[in-house]
Amino acid sequence: MAGFMDSVNKGLATINVKTSNFMEESKFKTAIVTKETEINDLYKAIGEKVYANREAFSFDIVADMVAELEQKYAAIDQLRREIEALSVKEKEILGSQQTQSQAPVDNASKCYCGNCGAPNSVDNKFCEKCGSQLDK
Ligand SMILES: [Zn+2]
Incomplete structure (x- = not known):
């Protein structure tokens, strides 16, 4: 409340x-x-x-x-x-x-999935949401 x-x-x-x-x-x-x-x-x-x-x-x-x-x-x-x-x-x-x-929101440490647009940590190799490979 x-x-x-x-x-x-x-x-x-x-x-x-x-x-x-x-x-x-x-x-x-x-x-x-x-x-x-x-x-x-x-x-x-x-x-x-x-x-x-x-x-x-x-x-x-x-x-x-x-x-x-x-x-x-x-x-x-x-x-x-x-x-x-x-x-x-x-x-x-x-x-x-x-x-x-x-x-x-710390945009500097985020990258966005090319497939679904979900924000991911720059350390990720694969999207947390859809599993696509993150190309960097
Ligand atoms: Zn994705």
């Missing part, structure tokens, strides 16, 4: 990791959409300023807004990195659970 509860707990931990990551990720994605909307508004405002000052345009007129634009792009980059970090963290947590629950 302990084994069963173990896998239930691992299953729940997996769901918890996935759920909290999903919620975090949604939060970041919403923040990105908000920033993108603000960027679009800025482009519009910059365009209007350029047009209004078309007779005597100088970059100084829009410099503040361009700086703001740069900040918002940087903020989006940061949010994307946060999302990446979440999926790396999720793989770490879920990956370590998998390695705990599975017996380690």
Whole structure:
């Protein structure tokens, strides 16, 4: 019964990791959409300023807004990195659970039967399962 509860707990931990990551990720994605909307508004405002000052345009007129634009792009980059970090963290947590629950397979000391595909020790001359000669 302990084994069963173990896998239930691992299953729940997996769901918890996935759920909290999903919620975090949604939060970041919403923040990105908000920033993108603000960027679009800025482009519009910059365009209007350029047009209004078309007779005597100088970059100084829009410099503040361009700086703001740069900040918002940087903020989006940061949010994307946060999302990446979440999926790396999720793989770490879920990956370590998998390695705990599975017996380690030492592929280096295995060879596979050409006839039935069964894994055999490299020392075997004949397949443990079907008895075919193992060619190496
Ligand atoms: Zn075999």
